[in-house]
Amino acid sequence: MTQEVPSDDFHVFDTTLRDGAQREGINLSVADKLTIARHLDEFGVGYIEGGWPGANPRDTEFFQRAQAEIDFRAARLVAFGATRKAGVRAGDDQQVVALAEAGAPVVTIVAKSHDRHVDLALRTTQEENLRMVRDTVEYLRGRGCRVFVDCEHFFDGYRANPAYALDVARAAHESGAEVVVLCDTNGGMLPSHVDGIVRSVLAETGARLGIHAQDDSGCAVANTLAAVDAGATHVQCTANGYGERVGNANLFPVVAALQLKHGRRVVPDAALAEMTRTSHAIAEVVNLTPSTHQPYVGTSAFAHKAGLHASAIKVDPDLYQHIDPELVGNSMRMLVSDMAGRALVELKGKELGYDLTSDRDLVGRVVDRVKEQELRGFSYEAADASFELLLRDEVRRGAPRFFRLESWRVIVEDRPDGTHANEAIVRLWAKGERVVATGEGNGPVNALDRALRHGLERIYPELARLELVDYKVRILEGRHGTESTTRVLISTSDGTSEWGTVGVADNVIAASWQALDDAYTYGLLRAGELPQE
Ligand SMILES: CC(=O)SCCNC(=O)CCNC(=O)[C@H](O)C(C)(C)COP(=O)(O)OP(=O)(O)OC[C@H]1O[C@@H](n2cnc3c(N)ncnc32)[C@H](O)[C@@H]1OP(=O)(O)O
Ligand SMILES: CC(=O)C(=O)O
Secondary structure, three states: OOOOOOOOOOEEEEOOOOOHHHOOOOOOOHHHHHHHHHHHHHHOOOEEEEEOEOOEHHHHHHHHHHHHHOOOOOOEEEEEEEOOOOOOOHHHOHHHHHHHHOOOOEEEEEEEOOHHHHHHHHOOOHHHHHHHHHHHHHHHHHOOOEEEEEEEOHHHHHHHOHHHHHHHHHHHHHOOOOEEEEEEOOOOOOHHHHHHHHHHHHHHHOOOEEEEEEOOOOOHHHHHHHHHHHOOOEEEEEHHHOOOOOOEOEHHHHHHHHHHHOOOOOOOHHHHOOHHHHHHHHHHHHOOOOOOOOOOOOOOOOEEOOHHHHHHHHHOHHHHOOOOHHHHOOOOEEOOOOOOOHHHHHHHHHHOOOOOOOOHHHHHHHHHHHHHHHHOOOOOOOOHHHHHHHHHHHHHOOOOOOOEEEEEEEEEEEOOOOOEEEEEEEEEEEOOEEEEEEEEEOOHHHHHHHHHHHHHOOOOHHHHHOEEEEEEEEEEEEEEOOEEEEEEEEEEEOOOOEEEEEEEEOOHHHHHHHHHHHHHHHHHHHOOOOOOO
């Protein structure tokens, strides 16, 4: 992707590697940070705050290696730190000197702007805090750095003592900070608070303003956009909203809203079209499962389940979608369930490559079968492959079969030392041959899976590529009178894609067998084998 350097008139400032790393459960190595920095640069953010050089060896090393190893195409690297300590010269404060020596072209310093924090946390006078802001900005400017100032607790501070909060903003602006960033550090603001305060500070100081919104009230993205509407031209965000406590303004909905709804071009269109991939790639590096319900980029963001929604979507997807998912690299999906009607099944068929438009009866039969099966405990929402087999059964008047089961048996042996042995035997027919195979596993389902593979791999060598990647069991207690039912969902991969299958029975192994049968049948269909229908 060719990259344009973003205009400096509006800053998308990413702090995933600093504030994002403050989230519980995230622990980034230097290599992780470098990988994320590359993803963010490719996405087109203007600034990447990499951490606090001097605060820990990892962040110090990151700044050295990022500058040596990454040829940033769009982003400028930013070092984060604090104002000098009370009572010392900025040039004598090792923390401030380390910021200048990190080599990043931009430094953000955090400054206290709430009088109570100056008294209680810094334990200094309000006047000395103003001098700390001025001296630190001037020192860093004198060392050739561009400086942004994060005014910590600005909104709470402004509501408690507006005159002092404004004094801090002015001290930052007048001493040479390019951006005065108003921070909702405790995340308690609502958009109306942010709107009023940003407008007042802009009118009072004339400074270029930024916004840094924590998400404690669930309003960080809304607060960020409210600040932009009120005149802020610098937004601080983190990928997937990672950050201290509940997180920060999420970079992806902020960028998408600015670009697609405010008409402000902040990243290249081609990068926006890769946004879903970027979000998931960063989630992979931080080792957190991407939230399926994240706006714009979640796998559920454009997934439709209600029959009535689908019937309108069939006419025009815009009727139930706020944007075209492809603009952000996502896609529309139909979820098959007992809430589906004809339209949804038709659209799902299209998604799977079946044109069902001309056969109302067939679509009706599929809808009825889905509803009956879901009443028995099946769930097709996460089992597209089982649904496709059901659909194919109706379309072709016969389910695809590659093997016919004669019987299976599983034995679990409890040993005196507390361990278990699991053995399975399957008897089946495939391509006219009777196959009897055994398997051992670390559990009964694993043993059954191994016996099945063992028996079939000689006849269908493609099965060697298939791998069970997820296995979920749910007991559907009380749903069918006093009897409980077991539902098993299996995800299978052939190395290039993944598919889900479902089985339901009163016995967990029987339910697992059904899901395995569908998984292998679907895998063989995908591999191009001709069924023995
Ligand atoms: C709102 C935010 O998220 S800001 C980002 C905060 N990020 C982090 O804290 C992560 C990295 N932090 C660290 O590694 C450590 O806290 C360090 C290296 C910065 C400081 O460590 P220590 O010197 O042991 O101090 P400690 O962590 O207890 O912090 C308190 C000190 O910071 C001072 N301090 C707090 N805020 C500020 C500020 N905005 N400007 C200057 N000093 C500050 C306090 O006055 C106190 O100083 P004192 O020890 O002289 O009394
Ligand atoms: C600077 C920052 O992270 C905050 O005020 O929340």
